[in-house]
Amino acid sequence: MIKQKIFSDLKKILKELKLKYDKNFQIEIPHNPEHGDFSTNLALINAKKNRIKPRTMAERIKKILIKKRDYSKVEIAGPGFINLTLANGVYHRALKKAIKQDSRFGSSRHGRLKKVLLEFISANPTGPLNVVSARAAAYGDSLARIMKFVGYKVFKEFYVNDAGNQVDILAESLELRYREIHGDVMEEFPPEAYHGEYIKELAHQLNSIDGSKLIHFTEKDRLDRMKNFALREIHKMQMNSLEKFDVEFDNWMSEKKLRKEGILEEALSYLAEENCTYEKDEAVWFNSSEYGDVKDRVLIKADGNPTYLVPDIAYHITKYNRGFEVMIDVLGPDHHAHVSKLKAAIRALKLDESMLEIVYLQHINLIQAGEIVKMSKRAGKIVTLDDLVAEVGKDAARYFFIDRRPSSHLDFDLELAKKKSNENPVYYVQYAHARINSILKKARKEKITLKNFQTKHLRKLRLSAEISLIKKILDLPNVLNAAADKREPHRLPNYVHELAGMFHKYYAKYKIVSPDHYELSQCRLYLISAVKNVIAISLDLMGISAPKKM
């Protein structure tokens, strides 16, 4: 908001002075407060164009700028930075606007209603969601919330691999457990089968419905029944887990359904039309190496079944056909190879590759008592999303997952997340919110309210702590825009943690409610209400509760 104002002020001056300039000069907030509220490299970048020294150029701009009421201080520093300090009134007016917007503060049309398909988690429907999915869930959902808030049109989709090899193995695993119930005990459970306890539970559930009658079915019918039952139950299980995690999808895209619609064949025929396929060793290949892949890939196996690549290409074609402008795939780090194949296909089909963005979430380690918790899917020893939520709570889990850059590995300290103490950053932020609530309560008790507040009194807010807080509040829209555009929701917890810190310090140093200074108290209440509002908005966008009391 303010930055834009400065930007246009500067441009006006440049035109007035008939100076040449490149529009992409920057206005930024310096680390060092002595360098003013804002700083621009305008003269540094554009001096050459005008054949003068940066400092000379800066001086000329300064002369005009300093006459304006909104700028209380203009300084030239270093090689030619222009450091600007704004008058408090600028901040007071901006604060007023922010308060007016209430819970919509920070929202905008920034994304221009761009249609975005955000695919995340897309875990196999062969078991409960694990912690890897949990990171994806927190990341994807928060990103979606933020993007929507700043004006993107986001459609959240979960791709369900409910067809193919893995699902067959699932059915067979269930069958083995079912047979166990009926006395057919194996010496050793096959290593490739799913070992988790949940398969046993499913077998018991199935048995309580169907009893022993499945034994007399033909093998195909029995396995079909097993498969459908398992898929339905596991799907319910996953949806349930996500619901508890406050994650909702607009669509669960079933691979089985896609296959029924014949789009696999369609995809294959498109590739064939582009002369991208050939036969070798009784298999059908895709000449993906012509399109940037390291080698060619098999599309149809010698046994006549498609590889997983085919439905995936087909699925992505549907993404293009459904009219999205941006498609974001959130994937684990073990999908690099997968992406090079997929991108090869997209190139081959002459689809716009730049519309497809891949975000890789790096692995996470769970840390317990200083040790990495070892997990093995095969042995059924995994920590599930449900376990995690039960253990540390939704709020802490989501916070910890979003708090890290997507591309960085994440060590999730279970004990830290559980601690209800100052070591835990989640509570630090929530506590600030709760604390403000209690101050507001106290103010009501003292009969100090904002009902008859006249904003002209805002000039009483002139402590540097107060102006800094206002600046921080006003930064929310920028943080959200950047988080959305960069697909980096971690910027939000970072930001709100800093805001909470500034508030806690302010609180410790200054009395907010003091009946002897009625108007000043009002001003401060006004200010901390805005802080509270920003914290509430931020937490909501992270899917974390904002408690009134702790």
Next chain:
RNA sequence: GCGCCAAUAGCUCAGUUGGAUAGAGCAACGGAUUUCUAAUCCGUAGGUCAGGGGUUCGAAUCCCUUUUGGCGUGCCA
């Protein structure tokens, strides 16, 4: 071998896209509570931004290279 990702304080991580003296939290040490919530605050200490080279007014950030770690490199998904 090749490809992708990473390396910043003892630990976990930020670093506003190339800006000025690299920041938080935790852990360590010392302090603050008859108070609007101490789940808080104040102070001390902690760094060859993995190493080297390059690009320029200016590099943790961009390029090259070396080292270390994770992952990938299936007619598995």
